[in-house]
Amino acid sequence: MGYLFGLIGYPAKHSRSPWIHHHFLDQQHERGLYRIFETSPADLQSTLSSMKQLQVDGFNVTVPYKEDILQYVDTLDPYAEKVGAVNTVLYQDGEWIGYNTDGKGFVRSLLEAYPEVDLSSCKALCIGAGGASRGIYTALLEKNMTRVDIANRTPERANTIVALNDQHTPSLAISLEEAEKSLEQYDIIVQTTSVGMPPNDDQQIISLANVKKGAIVADIVYKPFETVFLEDAKQKGARVLHGHGMLIYQAALAYEIWTNTTIQADELLRKFEQQLKGDETC
Template structure:
């Protein structure tokens, strides 16, 4: 009998997760099927009960449920609890356990690109929302020593730093101050929606002061090259889009469910084919 997996969200029809996970199940010879489930906020509690009732072995969680699902689970992983968001749920010994693979997926994608390691890189995160929180907490937990946060509302950046349970040297910056300091950073991470399709001209800050060789990562992958990445590349930066984060967070979820690490290159190719482009 096939095991059932899936993803819940509102909206959800656009999700690429069924394509990559169902291919991974076939490729690994695992008898399982992955579906998308449209769950409205007011139906979340009933949906989780329904998942248990029909024996769903695991599911991903996307907007707008990542925070609200936490009290509905039987157990939540330490990092996910600190972040305050769950994107992966696994059925373990009769209990639904929540995890957050977003930050770990991002860290893995970045580690693949960084030759000198990340722990000593002076780092700037742009944005202070949910994605920034997952990435910031994960980087700090992994030992990255100096991570600053720039946001349009500096108070949100200050709160994010204060909320982090792990020790790190960090300061909250305005966007204008961050623009002045860009040359001081070896790693810059863009976590806002600025530049995401269809608003292709959006840019979170002026990259003019970025120094050559800086690694700049934008978690957006549609488009595959945002205006920020395009302009930073013109100034000699090494660029990375959000495709690697998407693929690695999915691969980590797959591994939590099955104990098998899937072929991430194969996953990436599927997403690229759906997007009709090439990774940067």
């Protein structure tokens, strides 16, 4: 019969997740299908009901449902419960179990790209206060960083993420304007919103005029491969981290949860980078 995996989100048709997970299935010589369930907010409940009837073995959750999905899962993995957002759901014994692999996937991509970085001596800034930010913020806290702050258009929403901090790590919720003025104090800056994705790929969430030379600037948007945010970072002398690494590694962690196996993702990461760069030359 084979596995049935999927993705729920809106919009979601642009997602490369089917391509990624079909590669994982091929790598392990498994039969299966990964399909996209693009679902508007008005149809969320009915789509989820259909997915449960289909007994989808596992599915990913993307914007805008990483927090909304909490009310539909039967059980939460302790880490996902702490984060307060779910991007991976496992179907097991008739129940849905919610997990979060976003943050751990991001940290793995960061350390794979810059293995020399000692996170415990770094100060980080997360821009945005959505589900992805919650996962990344929590994962960075677990690395005992010197400081992790959250910047958002509405600091009140950022404060709900800062409330997750149980590591006694110094952390503040600040406005985007405050972040722009104080960028020079951060060693790692992570853009966690959808700003910079098509059709708004000419947009940039904040100015990087004050970024510290040599800082690592990351964008979780993976298409375009070189967002205007990362282009600006390079021009200011920062090092950059592209979004495709987080996508690949969080997907690998999700696949491992669904199949109880271990996946090798490094080769696929290289293929994905070549594909994304090729798209930009078309």
